[in-house]
Amino acid sequence: MDVVSDAISAVHLGHPRSHRVWADGDWCTRVDAFQGAGFYVVLKGNCWLLTDSGESISLDAGAAVLLPHGAGHVVAARPNDAETARRKAVPFERWLAESGSERAGTEVLCGRYRLDCSRMHPLLTELPEVVHLPHRVGRNPELRAAIDLLAGELDRRRPGSCVALPSLLDLLLVYLIRSWMGEATRGSWPGALGDPVTAAALRAMHSAPAAPWTNDRLAAEAGVSRATLARRFTAHVGRPPTAYLTWWRLILAAGQLRDTAATLATIATRVGYGSPYALSHAFEREFGTTPGRYRTLAAERSASAGAGSRATASVS
Known part of the structure; x- marks a missing residue:
């Protein structure tokens, strides 16, 4: 085992969850802080991520985001200040239930990993609150391939998807961390x-x-x-x-x-x-x-x- 694999395996619990959501209009959803890591991949359109600490990030098509420490946050169609976001945001479960159709302007792949955060490897603890990987042509080809495979598997639900989906989600986590390490300018x-x-x-x-x-x-x-x-x-x-x-x-x-x-x-x-x-x-x-x-x-x-x-x- 290598260090990155061991660091993830030591804290990984159960199967990750994933969703593919379509949204239109001035939508806004809220996720409270949780024990684990979350991710978003914008497959179509654009949206904004606003963390409870005040970080605001624009996410265009192809962008990927990892929240490795389960930070509370809002995801919205448009940029909002913290107070407006709190007022407008609907719970994440409601946003999922109200997901639109494939004709919607924004399509987001999102999910959550359950982690045992009681004794995390320092490689994971030094990850920033948000790992933002903007889409750049030619960058992170392995990550892009994993995203394409995952989106296709969610789209078709072919035979064997119950095995393929968790494996691809785990692969996505590895590639997100690996991509951050390849681009990190700080951290030991x-x-x-x-x-x-x-x-x-x-x-x-x-x-x-x-x-x-x-x-x-x-x-x-x-x-x-x-x-x-x-x-x-x-x-x-x-x-x-x-x-x-x-x-x-x-x-x-x-x-x-x-x-x-x-x-x-x-x-x-x-x-x-x-x-x-x-x-x-x-x-x-x-x-x-x-x-x-x-x-x-x-x-x-x-x-x-x-x-x-x-x-x-x-x-x-």
Whole structure:
């Protein structure tokens, strides 16, 4: 696994949701802040995105937007000030229910990913509130291809679409993040993955997190001295290599507790701890709770989120 794949997999929950909406006139819809990430792709026409923090973005045909932290926002046919937007906006579910026909002037592909935001990878936490990727001919061809495939799948609902749609939505998320990293002018993680020494150490740890890594072994993987690895890795990532490895192992353990019924002993072996006791001690120090309690709370949150999804399924 590479860092971006691991970062997404560690927080991804359940299946994403998507909608294709047609709208005409002076429409305006509101989405409250939520736990997860949302996206919009303008397939036809144009519209505006206004976040609760006051950022206002014009979206033309072909533009893609990712809201990686679930920021509250308004999407509207025309630019509005914050007060006007709040007054005019209808709830998102109502906007979906009132979607027009293919003859409408604006066509938007939108959706939402459920994420466990309790311990996100720093690569994801440093994403800006809004990742805006305007349509430019020749830019981000993989992203454009994914958008075309997704729009076509939603349009026809062919055999196998129940498998194809979630996979294409996951692919869209990867391409949105990858496109941002390719164009980012700030943030430490694009630099970390662009630095051959840091990237080599990260690749080694993410490929085999349970391996008995030491600073010397990681330095050998990167082809540099131990001191050089420590200096460059810490400068880019914000913590030394072995400290990052410890943190990442505990994030993997949390995911195993959340998503599987594996015993603590099995999980300890999978993530590189010598005993369940050693994992439990480190886990409680990082998360402030025991592995057993964490698993119980994660199951309760999942059940609650599932009930909420079933309650709103009729408007999807």
